[in-house]
Amino acid sequence: MEALDIARWQFGITTVYHFFFVPVTIGLVFLVAMLQTAWHRTGNEKYLRLTRFYGKLFLINFALGIATGIVQEFQFGMNWSDYSRFVGDVFGAPLAIEGLLAFFLESTFLGLWIFGWDRLRPAVHLACIWLAAIGTVLSAYFILAANSFMQNPVGYRMNEESGRAELTDFWAVMTNKVVLVTFPHTIFACFMVGGAVVAGVGLWQMLRGARRDDEEEREAFRTAVRLGAVVLLVAGAGTMVSGDFQGKVMTEVQPMKMAAAEGLYEDEAPASFSLLTVGTLDGSEPLFEVKIPRLLSFLGTGTWDGEVRGIDSLQAEYEQRFGPGDYAPNIPVTYWTFRAMITAGGLAMVGGAWMLWATRRRRLPSLATWEGRWLLRTAVVLPFLPLAASSFGWIFTEMGRQPWVVFGLMETSAGVSPGVSAGEALTTLVGFTALYAALAVVEFRLLLTYIRKGLPDADPPELVDDPDAPLAFAY
């Protein structure tokens, strides 16, 4: 493999891995904050116990999120130095601002939240988790604005002399039409993940938890299941609506990505949506294909008979604009990740709806019934569905941009670090992959341990005056 391929695999692996922790963090921190708010408002200890239980899962996850996050910022310069030189003027600012505005907020107030139970007044302590939560979405906005520049460059001009992109309108970068649709889509998807984790873990506890016969504990988890499922469904609706807007913007600014998502070679008006294809996706006639007439026209253009451009005519147009080359992304990857995203997200919503139905009016199916057994399986799988959907969505959107690293301005092959040898790149690829795999095992087993423990005691925190009293929380 060449250094370019190794660098691409490395970015793919480290980024996909990092983004397992991001949606869990963003989703869970808000749910934990909501649970703590409920305790603060009602004084009901069930909410405090849930806050502590899900808060622990959140923190176990957050640790790996920050650990893998440092690599994200460093690897632009390490593996993609020519890319960094080219876009640094535009792309660096949102990254720096993300650190200053969001990361300080998250880390400082999470430190206060974790260690501050007996040091801060309850209202101040509650404010800390909300400030950390706000930090996570601020962070998401800035990094998505940076990514959106790569999908749809705006607010810049090309400096012919230096060959670099230069920022001319920061506001345009921050209000890129792509970030305006990508941000809600991503955040709703994160809430789906948070809701699914809370609901899935809660339902498992109700059905199989060690203390499932403890009335109080089961009822607390019922609250969690229903809260999580509602968040999952509402966020799911939000993800669908924002995804629909996103499809239209994508058709406008990156028509090749939409064509690749569909394996659509010829321009079509009206265009039908391909549900699935058996056979090849290389433009020859497929063996078997299921299509929904006119749906693609609607998704892409908002009208039932709008024209959606195909790969062949876009390829011809891009050859004229950019010179000879292959301007189509990897069609099987884009086609199937797009479908896998929609399927996994849809299944998550079905699972969430079923959980709401199955736990209605204090009901709980017994494990002796088929319903109970399937519900248990759903509870175990549920958290992974929106997580997988998020991953597929990102693989789709990044692979669908290829061969460009910045659409229309710089090809990925031109962005790689010229001074980094294949051997060096391979060293870090193998090193990070091995380390990440080991950490995944450690983290997953730790999560399972804490999920199995069930609810901790409420242990309502009190402000301590005694300077010799033990710490409420200690490493």
Add this chain to the structure above:
Amino acid sequence: MELTTVWFVLIAVLWIGYLVLEGFDFGVGMLTAVLARDEKERRVLLNTIGPVWDGNEVWLIVAGGATFAAFPEWYATLFSGFYLPLFVILVALILRIVALEYRSKRPAMVWKRRCDVGILIGSVVPAVLWGVALANLVRGVPIDADKEFVGSVVDLLNPYALLGGLVTLSVFLVHGAVFVGLKTVGDIRERARVLALRVGVVAAVLATVFVVWTAGRDGDAVVWAAGAVAVACFAVGLAAASARREGWAFVGTALSIAAVVVMLFTALFPDVMVSSLDPAWSLTTTNAASTPYTLTIMTWVAAAFTPLVVGYQAWSYWVFRRRIGTHHIPDDVLAPTS
């Protein structure tokens, strides 16, 4: 002052923030292996930095991001050139974060011992390598006319840079011990003071040699002055520690770290990375910088939000100002009792 100079100064400030704050985190991490006598003492040490270490590390993230935004060429050359050392630093920092956060999550002593190894590696390795990296910036590395690093990792392991690594290692260890003296009660507080003084003598000698070597290469009066301030502050810090004035001791070691960064950045200016092949190929605050427009936007954002960040971070230190000792450490709730 030109905006490029402003951002050169701001990046120096971010490095000062990072090294002063994370410096004692690294020191405390090393002390868990040499100062603590039992599990409770190890936990006392870890809890002195528990609420704050993550926020301290953000200074590094922001320093990296600010370099990317304000000096993209510097960021690109530095990060792709110092490729393998940065990889090692990243692995060490990841180990440290995970070990710190997960150590208390399982009761088994085997687990805690493994985490202790992670904390030790994650504290020693970056403490050395940041010194090596900063010294190499000043000393110069092979950079060609296209601003590309054309050397190998061997070029980075020269005597001057290795001395820089030993200086940061020993100074952070002393800084951490002084911090422990400031934040703990009981027997460990006194032992931290003794260790700070003993290692402090070695660190002072190493730092003095490094300062003379740096200033001697450069010859600039300001570099000499900053270096002298660094050594003087360090000596005052040690004297204060000896007199049991722990607050002043910490101010002394903190100021001396800050003064070393000032010295290195002053020696660099107006370069940001020196080419050892041809001075004309060095990266400078002008040829590595972003456009004035980008720098202006960044300046406004930094001016508006930096005071806020410093304010709430300082408040978090105030919240956790109380000294801790072994009697504050709750019995391990996870320990298998029945």
